[in-house]
Amino acid sequence: MHAVDMRRRRFAAAAAATIAAIAGATGARRSLAAPKDYTVVIDGFAFKPAELSVARGDTVVWRNDDPVPHTATAKGVFDSGSIAAGASWKYVAKKPGRYPYVCTFHPIMKGTLVVR
Numbered sequence: 329m330h331a332v333d334m335r336r337r338r339f340a341a342a343a344a345a346t347i348a349a350i351a352g353a354t355g356a357r358r359s360l361a362a363p364k365d366y367t368v369v370i371d372g373f374a375f376k377p378a379e380l381s382v383a384r385g386d387t388v389v390w391r392n393d394d395p396v397p398h399t400a401t402a403k404g405v406f407d408s409g410s411i412a413a414g415a416s417w418k419y420v421a422k423k424p425g426r427y428p429y430v431c432t433f434h435p436i437m438k439g440t441l442v443v444r
């Protein structure tokens with residue numbers, strides 16, 4: 329084997345190791361921003377908090393503490409359907425944006441989900 333080929337091989341191996349190290353560091357940074365869980369409590373015919381800001385990939389749980397069913401409905405984006413008294417509904421935020429939502433049974437109940 330020629331010396332030039334050996335040098336080329338060594339260079340390729342070093343480059344591959346550098347790329348692997350960069351990929352590893354990037355992976356570590358990503359895991360620091362692990363998805364979070366948030367809860368919106370439905371209580372007294374109100375969403376609490378009324379406005380919630382989450383990152384894409386985070387999970388939002390609406391928990392109905394009222395004695396009657398409610399929904400969390402942002403037309404065309406998400407719709408819990410009827411959440412029975414004492415039950416909850418889970419949604420994973422997907423697309424960044426600002427999404428006002430209502431309870432379709434009691435449209436005076438309003439909330440906003442902001443996805444960053």
Ligand SMILES: [Cu+2]
Pocket residue numbers: 397398399431432433434437
């Ligand atoms: Cu309601």
